[in-house]
């Protein structure tokens with residue numbers, strides 16, 4: 001075997017394990033090193049010293065640009081390969097033993113076949129590079145809902161990002177050593193520096209491979225990611241572990257791993273509510289998680305912005321944690337007027353990817369300020385001036401920043417037991433049909449709302465931006481097993497929670513008028529919708545008066561939603577809540593077709609919900625005539 005763990009690269013980062021690692025971790029590292037043939041193996045301890053050394057390596061290699069410390073201390077810009085800017089859903093695989101366990105919404109390859117193919121791809125893939133061993137915890141180390149993993153990667157950018165997004169170091173490794181279960185997460189950018197003939201080639205700014213594989217082995221709780229350095233494909237604690245693998249563990253153990261933000265909402269009289277909300281990628285989770293209220297007295301505090309793990313507690317209620325340690329947020333559209341808390345969060349210690357660079361060494365993106373600087377270096381390193389007709393930042397440019405820096409972070413965001421959930425909200429990006437807010441009639445209706453979410457596609461994944469697609473529970477790209485089984489799992493969780501189950505709501509900030517403009521101001525004014533949700537959660541006489549039944553669900557009664565001072569016309573308001581029975585019968589037909597794709601695995605409860613929706617729509621159409 002190649003000599004490993006001998007060369008103290010980079011610049012003296014520890015080449016020995018922080019403590020004797022679990023023999024099965026060591027055995028796996030040895031096996032991967034033998035296959036991928038790195039120059040060195042470095043066991044990461046998550047220390048500041050190591051972080052500085054890795055940063056220096058990336059700066060020296062030209063893979064990071066140091067931003068002007070006056071504006072953005074401790075912050076860096078990375079520019080990706082133009083073909084490695086988003087999640088690659090077409091190359092993401094769920095390799096369960098049985099094809100039906102992956103279901104029709106996932107790409108499936110037989111696990112043995114995939115491992116054989118990937119073993120070929122990983123062979124020698126780290127030649128000339130360093131293999132980093134990154135032990136991490138998703139959730140606070142040792143927390144009741146937390147889980148452990150080890151990522152092996154040949155990208156220092158990925159290691160630095162994992163330091164921000166997860167809890168890395170000796171503490172998680174100790175738990176693994178003590179025998180706790182852990183997830184194997186193997187990653188290579190797939191760009192060896194030494195070729196078969198032994199010749200060393202120069203490195204590039206963003207090494208990656210045109211052939212990408214984001215492969216998951218749910219039965220053995222393993223992830224093999226090859227060819228990409230982009231966050232959602234390469235920071236394996238995030239989508240790969242905390243959603244795809246965790247959703248399978250959750251199914252087996254009776255809990256939920258969800259693409260959800262988490263917030264604490266406090267009313268003017270000091271009542272607090274904990275809400276979890278699932279919106280598809282780039283549909284407003286980070287923004288809602290950091291909402292700054294435009295209504296006096298109301299306050300939103302941030303617990304998480306992307307992923308939640310929810311489990312029934314001893315009191316019978318549903319409790320949730322945010323398993324992440326940082327935010328990997330969409331930059332474009334993030335500005336002082338839309339998300340001031342995010343702007344304050346990224347004051348420093350932030351890695352920006354694919355943002356534009358200002359002439360004085362800061363970052364910029366569309367929507368950061370009202371007017372663009374007169375000159376920029378765009379995300380691909382080219383000169384940029386306003387009016388060129390192309391954006392300066394990539395539409396999926398991202399910031400990676402510690403959650404603790406968020407001014408609205410809740411005191412108890414790292415509570416080991418999490419927080420008790422009062423309401424779950426589903427949403428999507430819909431220019432038509434879907435009202436601003438409605439409440440599910442009960443848990444099963446809520447599961448139906450979640451299961452039938454459709455949303456316009458965004459730049460967070462490859463594909464046609466704007467195309468409408470079904471994205472059940474905002475989990476289409478993230479569910480590690482058959483989506484219909486996942487719906488059945490949700491139904492069963494509701495049965496177990498009984499009358500302690502959170503209430504379920506649906507929102508849509510993105511409805512447009514005939515003239516193409518958003519009907520709803522959104523952002524800080526979304527508090528008005530949360531206020532109505534809170535009123536419904538109180539369970540008082542006033543709660544009952546705040547709502548009326550509609551064909552799609554329970555909606556605000558006349559005057560129950562505070563729209564004062566927004567300057568909405570009567571027509572705007574009507575359009576925000578309009579339900580066109582004909583358009584909805586067509587949606588119901590599409591839902592039937594969508595369900596049919598899952599055969600008889602669709603839970604009967606959802607078929608019943610569809611029939612009931614149709615009956616209510618028919619009744620509404622009858623009244624309208």
Ligand SMILES: Nc1nc2c(ncn2[C@@H]2O[C@H](COP(=O)(O)OP(=O)(O)OP(=O)(O)O)[C@@H](O)[C@H]2O)c(=O)[nH]1
Pocket residue numbers: 279280281282283284285286287288305306328329330332333334338460509510518521522523526
């Ligand atoms: N019109 C409107 N746009 C919004 C609103 N909330 C968010 N957006 C925009 O939607 C885009 C994505 O918002 P994010 O909050 O980053 O979305 P996300 O769900 O956290 O995205 P991921 O990190 O990909 O999961 C940004 O450009 C926002 O400015 C809103 O209430 N109204």
Ligand SMILES: O=C([O-])CC(=O)C(=O)O
Pocket residue numbers: 086087231232233238239280281282306328460461
């Ligand atoms: O995973 C990513 O690349 C970013 C993200 O949060 C999403 O797409 O939902």
Ligand SMILES: [Mn+2]
Pocket residue numbers: 259280281282306
């Ligand atoms: Mn996301």
